[in-house]
Amino acid sequence: MEKNKKVLIAMSGGVDSSVAAALLKSEGYECAGVTMKLYENEVNDTAAAKTCCSADDVYDARSVAASLGIPYYVFNFKDDFSKQVIDRFVYAYENGMTPNPCIDCNRYMKFEKLHLKAKTLGYDYVATGHYARVEYDEKSGRYFLKKGLDTNKDQSYVLYSMTQEQLAHTRFPLGGYTKDKIRQIAYEYGFVNAKKRDSQDICFVPDGDYAGFIKRYTGKEYENGNFINRNGDILGNHKGIIYYTIGQRKGLGLSLKEPAYVCEKRLASNEVVLGKNEELFTDALIAKDFNWIAYESPEKEIKVTAKTRYSQTEKPAHAKVRGDGSVEVIFDEPVRAVTKGQAVVLYDGDLVVGGGRIVRAGL
Numbered sequence: 001m002e003k004n005k006k007v008l009i010a011m012s013g014g015v016d017s018s019v020a021a022a023l024l025k026s027e028g029y030e031c032a033g034v035t036m037k038l039y040e041n042e043v044n045d046t047a048a049a050k051t052c053c054s055a056d057d058v059y060d061a062r063s064v065a066a067s068l069g070i071p072y073y074v075f076n077f078k079d080d081f082s083k084q085v086i087d088r089f090v091y092a093y094e095n096g097m098t099p100n101p102c103i104d105c106n107r108y109m110k111f112e113k114l115h116l117k118a119k120t121l122g123y124d125y126v127a128t129g130h131y132a133r134v135e136y137d138e139k140s141g142r143y144f145l146k147k148g149l150d151t152n153k154d155q156s157y158v159l160y161s162m163t164q165e166q167l168a169h170t171r172f173p174l175g176g177y178t179k180d181k182i183r184q185i186a187y188e189y190g191f192v193n194a195k196k197r198d199s200q201d202i203c204f205v206p207d208g209d210y211a212g213f214i215k216r217y218t219g220k221e222y223e224n225g226n227f228i229n230r231n232g233d234i235l236g237n238h239k240g241i242i243y244y245t246i247g248q249r250k251g252l253g254l255s256l257k258e259p260a261y262v263c264e265k266r267l268a269s270n271e272v273v274l275g276k277n278e279e280l281f282t283d284a285l286i287a288k289d290f291n292w293i294a295y296e297s298p299e300k301e302i303k304v305t306a307k308t309r310y311s312q313t314e315k316p317a318h319a320k321v322r323g324d325g326s327v328e329v330i331f332d333e334p335v336r337a338v339t340k341g342q343a344v345v346l347y348d349g350d351l352v353v354g355g356g357r358i359v360r361a362g363l
Contacts, residue, residue, distance in 0.1 A: 006030045007125040007171055008118040010110055011065065011072070013057025014199060016129030016174060018064040018191050019182045023173040024127055025068055032123070033065040033072045036109060038081040039204045060193040067191065077113055084108035086204060090214050096265040097341025098245040100158070100310065101202055107161040115166055125171045130155045133175035134167050143167035145293050145352040150178040157310050160345045160355030161291050211243045225270035227254065230263075230279075238272045241265050246361075247280055247337030281334035282361045287327045287344045290356030294348065297321050304346040304353055306331070308338050319346055319353075327356055328363065 007024055011017045011033040025031045035058050058074060065072035085104045092099035110128060118126050131148030132155050143164055148154040162170070174182060186194035205213045215221065222240030229235060236254045238244065243251075248262040252274070261280055264273035285308070292298075298321060305314035306329055316332040329344055338361040345355035 004028075004030060005125065006032075006123040007127050008114070008121070008123040009033050009127045010114060010129075011035055011061040012129070012199070013060035013193065013196075014129065015186045015191065015193050015196055016131075016182060016198075018061070018129075018193055019185050019189075020127055020129040020171075020173045021064065021068055021070065022185065022189055022191075024171065025070060027173075029125075029171075031068070031070045033061060033068075033070055034114070035061045035072075035074050036081075036114060037074055037076045038078060038105070038109065039086075040078075060196065063192045067189070075114075075117060077109060080113055081105070081109060084113075086217065090217060092341045093210065093214055093242045096241060096267045098339045099341045100343060101204075102310075103158050103161065103343055106158055111159075111162055111166045111170065115169060118169075125169050127171040127173060129174055130159060130172050131174050131177075131179075132156045132159055132172045134170055134172055136168075140295065142293075142295065146175070147347075147350040147352070148172075148175045153179050156347075156352050157307060157343070157345045157355075160293070160343060160352055162293070163291070164293075167293075211240065214242055223270055225272065227252070227260075227274050228271050230273065230275055235260070235274055241267065241270060241272065244272050246339040277336075280337045282338050283334045284328065284330045284361075284363045285338050285344060285358050286322075286360040286363065287329065287356035288325070288359050290321075290325070290327045290354060292354040294351055294353045297325075302346075302353070304329075304348060306344055306346050308335060308342055308344050308358065314347055317346075326359070330363075 007029045009021045009024065009031055011021060021031055021033055062072050085101050088104050089099050089101045115126050131150055131153040133146040133148060135144045135146060137144050145156060145159060145162060145167060147156045201208055222242050224240060225238050227235040227238050244262045244265060246262055249259060260274040261277055262272055263275040263279050301318050301320040304317055304319055306317040307314045315335050317329050319327055319329045322328055338358060340358055342358050343355050344358050346353040
């Protein structure tokens, strides 16, 4: 317990961040809630309800803050969000990658922009409703990022970019709880959003139509091209490379004799390579922009488990730093659909070793 310490709580209007605020206040922190206004939802209410940043979300967050008797603010970060998250999202798709905008939002908005704002306003910590834990290790003098205890809700994967400074000034009060317990606490407090379902989609693409959003945002039309197989045979016509991601099977618009999956996107020739499911497996990858958390960049090869997508199960692997600072990850067994633009995060048990952006599948 840290009485008289001030914490600024990022409140999305959901049940998790609401209970985070309640728990911190009960622990003696001087709390204030804040909703970051990042983007205007421009689609129907049904789709917007699956994301954050709607008017209802602001209402719910304000209601919870009032019931807790804590100050509440709305910060307009739309310009920063457009530059740091949406523009990166569009650039990735236009360049044949598949981004994870939630990682960029955490990296550049919650744990950079909001941290700076909190510091300016005299707050000691920023808190969120993420299911993860921060612990200080006396022996190494480092702050560790660990998985949330609820394995079904663990969100450490999207937090891999956090720095030591950010970890030192962050609180994750839900890290030691299960989702069911958080719901129970919300009911006990009588929060207006106790029954609210979790957001599922990206806030600026609440209808799930990523390509449609990119076309509206950029004002561009994306050129059709050929679907081909590994032999170069033309299998049909695609709508534009931004419509496809590695491992995709549905929505190809083709009638073939056997199932086909997106295995590669060739920007120079505007071709999408299709193949069998077994062609999607690789035993290695290269990652850049790597952030080491558990220790400084290791000089020798390390044994870890690794995951290359948020919902993926970790796989045993070995990792080593290459001469140019990139990281080579070699899996004990091949993994499916390693995709440029996604993140690879390394673990040692429940400890996040570090993570980076995948730039190549294979070596």
